[in-house]
Amino acid sequence: MKVVVVGTGYVGLVSGVGLAEIGHEVVCVDVDQAKVESIRRGEPPIHEEGLPALLKKQVDAGRLTASTDLGAALAGADVSLIAVGTPFDGSVIDLQYVKQAATDIGRHLPKGRYHVVCVKSTVVPGTTSDVVGPLVEAASGLVAGRDFGLCMNPEFLAEGTAVKDFMNPDRIVIGTREARTESVMRELYAPFARTEVVVTTPSTAEMGKYTANALLATLISFSNEIADLCSRCGDVDVVDVLRTVYLDRRISPVTPQGRVSPGVLAFLHPGTGFGGSCFPKDLKALAAFGSAKGAMPGILDAVIARNRLQPGVLVDLAKQRLGSLAGRRIAVLGLAFKPGTDDIRESPAVPVIRMLLDEQATVVAHDPIAIEPTSRVLSSPRLSFTGSLEDALQGADAALLVTSWPQYKELPQLLRGKDIPLVDGRRFISPADLPAYEGIGRARS
Numbered sequence: 345m346k347v348v349v350v351g352t353g354y355v356g357l358v359s360g361v362g363l364a365e366i367g368h369e370v371v372c373v374d375v376d377q378a379k380v381e382s383i384r385r386g387e388p389p390i391h392e393e394g395l396p397a398l399l400k401k402q403v404d405a406g407r408l409t410a411s412t413d414l415g416a417a418l419a420g421a422d423v424s425l426i427a428v429g430t431p432f433d434g435s436v437i438d439l440q441y442v443k444q445a446a447t448d449i450g451r452h453l454p455k456g457r458y459h460v461v462c463v464k465s466t467v468v469p470g471t472t473s474d475v476v477g478p479l480v481e482a483a484s485g486l487v488a489g490r491d492f493g494l495c496m497n498p499e500f501l502a503e504g505t506a507v508k509d510f511m512n513p514d515r516i517v518i519g520t521r522e523a524r525t526e527s528v529m530r531e532l533y534a535p536f537a538r539t540e541v542v543v544t545t546p547s548t549a550e551m552g553k554y555t556a557n558a559l560l561a562t563l564i565s566f567s568n569e570i571a572d573l574c575s576r577c578g579d580v581d582v583v584d585v586l587r588t589v590y591l592d593r594r595i596s597p598v599t600p601q602g603r604v605s606p607g608v609l610a611f612l613h614p615g616t617g618f619g620g621s622c623f624p625k626d627l628k629a630l631a632a633f634g635s636a637k638g639a640m641p642g643i644l645d646a647v648i649a650r651n652r653l654q655p656g657v658l659v660d661l662a663k664q665r666l667g668s669l670a671g672r673r674i675a676v677l678g679l680a681f682k683p684g685t686d687d688i689r690e691s692p693a694v695p696v697i698r699m700l701l702d703e704q705a706t707v708v709a710h711d712p713i714a715i716e717p718t719s720r721v722l723s724s725p726r727l728s729f730t731g732s733l734e735d736a737l738q739g740a741d742a743a744l745l746v747t748s749w750p751q752y753k754e755l756p757q758l759l760r761g762k763d764i765p766l767v768d769g770r771r772f773i774s775p776a777d778l779p780a781y782e783g784i785g786r787a788r789s
Contacts, residue, residue, distance in 0.1 A: 348417045348424040350445045352379050354506055355499050356427030362510035364402040366535040371417040372410040383410035391686040394507040415452035424449050427464040437468055437629040446476045450483025460493035460528045466553050468633045472496040472546035493525030496546040498553035503620055504684025517542045519549025554630045561623045563611040565650040571614035571785025582614050582785025583771050614785040616746055616769040617654030619681030619690035655695040658769040661782045662742050665765050670704035675740040678747020679711035679718045686714040693746045697722055710736035712749055740764050748772040
């Protein structure tokens with residue numbers, strides 16, 4: 345099949361490369377000429393594990409190319425995927441890029457062949473049927489369901505593991521009311537024959553994506569709220585408290601082969617809060633959507649509010665350990681919102697650094713790959729960056745661990761013999777391995 349992917353961010357580019365890998369002919373379309381040229385060279389404009397090698401392979405094989413010319417790309421195409429951004433503007437989801445993509449596709453929709461227009465961007469329920477479909481119809485003069493197919497096909501890709509997630513999907517959701525469109529989408533994903541497919545309405549597919557993200561974010565904020573209570577209870581450690589919870593056989597089943605530890609338990613863990621391009625935006629958008637529908641999204645609002653507090657917890661622990669932070673040299677370890685990516689969108693490291701600077705501390709920040717994007721949004725005479733973990737710790741009065749990069753497992757060895765307390769915002773290091781340790785959700789020293 346020939347597939348056109350509109351948008352070359354994490355979702356669009358990873359989906360395009362993945363579809364090429366399973367045998368389809370793919371054209372990635374973007375208005376950014378620099379991104380297009382980079383993709384044509386086989387060089388991804390985003391950082392994602394496994395993407396450079398796979399992109400180069402598909403470009404060299406001729407199965408994937410990139411273009412700014414949507415009309416030429418759509419010629420002879422079977423499916424177009426809308427994978428553009430859907431930012432939250434503070435009150436409602438911003439659909440301007442989705443609307444533009446729908447209109448542009450409609451203007452160039454292939455005539456005389458059944459083409460499926462598929463929304464992959466995260467959008468609120470009703471968007472595919474009530475916004476995208478009518479815009480394509482208006483621009484093309486064609487009728488959805490008769491002349492072209494309309495579908496919502498949400499993505500479930502996590503930054504840092506997006507390539508693996510696409511190539512080993514745990515579910516495929518096809519939101520359409522049309523049997524012909526369902527058939528086309530099943531053919532598109534036919535190589536994933538063992539993956540369970542959910543066929544439902546477009547609005548249900550849209551809601552399913554938001555609900556999946558909301559549940560995981562809720563587990564994080566729940567864990568952090570319990571962590572805050574544990575830290576105020578004396579000899580209580582939230583890590584052991586939550587371990588007590590998730591050893592429940594209804595959560596971690598015990599089989600004859602041993603205990604099963606579901607991956608979702610990674611979200612039932614204390615930390616500095618969730619970030620990135622999805623959870624914060626999607627939770628706010630869903631809460632606003634619910635309010636507009638007359639619902640009372642109290643749990644969603646509470647999840648967002650708790651997450652907003654978490655960076656301050658880390659700074660408070662440092663202040664309790666050191667007293668005043670004015671003039672202190674603080675090493676901030678980790679800038680990306682999670683390991684495996686250079687994405688700093690909604691990263692807790694950004695407010696942590698701003699709070700430290702407000703306290704008149706001197707900050708030296710370390711991250712394996714996210715220094716450059718962070719330096720574009722944060723600057724101060726008292727802020728410096730280093731790619732050397734040893735240099736970050738040199739002369740530090742305290743170290744704040746914000747991102748659980750594997751490199752930070754070396755901290756006990758690097759801090760041995762040094763009077764540098766570690767404030768562990770991810771409960772990544774065992775307290776027993778360090779003489780001076782503070783951690784979220786643990787009785788404070």
